[in-house]
Amino acid sequence: MPGHDAPLPDALTDHWVDTRAPRATRPFLKLARIERPIGWWLLLMPCWWAAGLAAIAAGQPYPNPWHCLLFFVGAVLMRGAGCTFNDIIDRKLDAEVARTRGRPLPSGQVTAKAAALFMVAQALLGFVVLLQFNRFTIWLGIASLAIVAIYPFMKRVTNMPQFVLGLAFSWGGLLGWSAVFGRLDPPAFLIYAAAVAWTVGYDTIYAMQDIEDDVIVGIKSSARYFGNHTREAVALCFGLTLMLSGVAIWLVGGGLFAWLGFAAFAVHLAWQVKRIPGATSPVALRIFRSNQYAGLLLAAGLALDPISRAVLGV
Template structure:
């Protein structure tokens, strides 16, 4: 491991959960790798996982099954944690020089010298192999679909250098589970899958714009592009539009899959949560922006629960 001061290894990162076991109990030797994997920031894998569960719930409704396939949902859970870790490590390798210029990210393992680039790359490869093992548990169509997502994952870290909307590319990658969750059940893609994928994309643009509000001043200095910088004084309205589109597209997916009353109640709860976020957004300081961003886990779980419960009730359980 690259030489680093003990306080760099031990210090929690600004957007990490307070008192997380990674910062309090994990051995110092492995702590930088756990931070590369964002283990102490679980919101990322939740946001990667939720579109998988949305699509799995819709698939259960469409197939008349009482619940999403439990084995698939477990695989999605493991895969989301592992592939978010691999993607974050790759992102940190590419962004290590930019991260050193931003207050929120300069304490990360690579810019602070806690690990070398070679060590981070080896860690990323190991994580990717575990992700491949998870992917191989699905049908052939889903395996190929999962592999196809790697191109988007590979280009995402470079987008903040060349486009004002890197959040759109992040949405393409983070929402891929909306396709995977459906194809795992049917071995093909149908309109509900495309619609829930589109809903997840605009949802991602909205919540990641909130996240980017934390770094606007440092991003200007470092030359990093983001939707929060691009929208400027219209950020609240832009997020509101993204969230409204997410609700509408999720509604179309619900209708297309044949969702019933409980699915629509779940969608209404999801939309209400998004509206609550927008109501708090105007002039939000960085800590509030982070809390609102994290709250999207709860918003997504409301929708996932609505779909799963609707499948259960409609199947007569």
């Protein structure tokens, strides 16, 4: 078992959490996955995609900066709360998996009670962020908690827990739109569905790291389920992502930069699929992490599109 100050296997090396944060705070920062920022980036991307789409549809010169900042803060807080809840539920399973047994709960660095209090504190701060939006968006955000609550149990009952994760992680695709319009319209549902398919794809790649341990302890995952057809399954997920997001861009009347961002996003997803065959655990982790940049390519295109229209008339 790694030492209490040692970085976890899928954490960034030499991160400030492991090197400079006060020692008493490190287990809690690790519960919130602060040293693994890819999670909140992936939670944030559907929010920013939808904010960009909404700006185009509303004829705004750019996505609402205040909304985008709130989504950023909310993503960090709610990803931390969700991961803490997941670790509380999974602490016994995590103790049996090589990649996760060094986490704060299974390694004994934090008690379940302390973790629960930390989770509540993060959730309350996230709720304060949510209160900054319109009433429809507030209730919509609260509704997501039902999916978040059941996700940790899905790996015990279904071969596709990644789909339930997608339902939760993609919720921002709805919030980013409703924050502007106070309602949901077809582009919001399409970008949400696109993000769900994207999540199933990238989290299947992530799950490739744990296949052997998952078999031993009986954890279900899409990587186990797809087996030798993982590449084809991920390609299908990413294909659905592109089809659905492309229709959303078309419906809002996306212009040159929106489609350039879409094209760059498509190229990145194709590159990931090409890397899957024979990928070792470290390679699978690198491919998974690269989805931060894939998502940012699309977000940048959707943000630049209304800006280019306002400034350049393109």
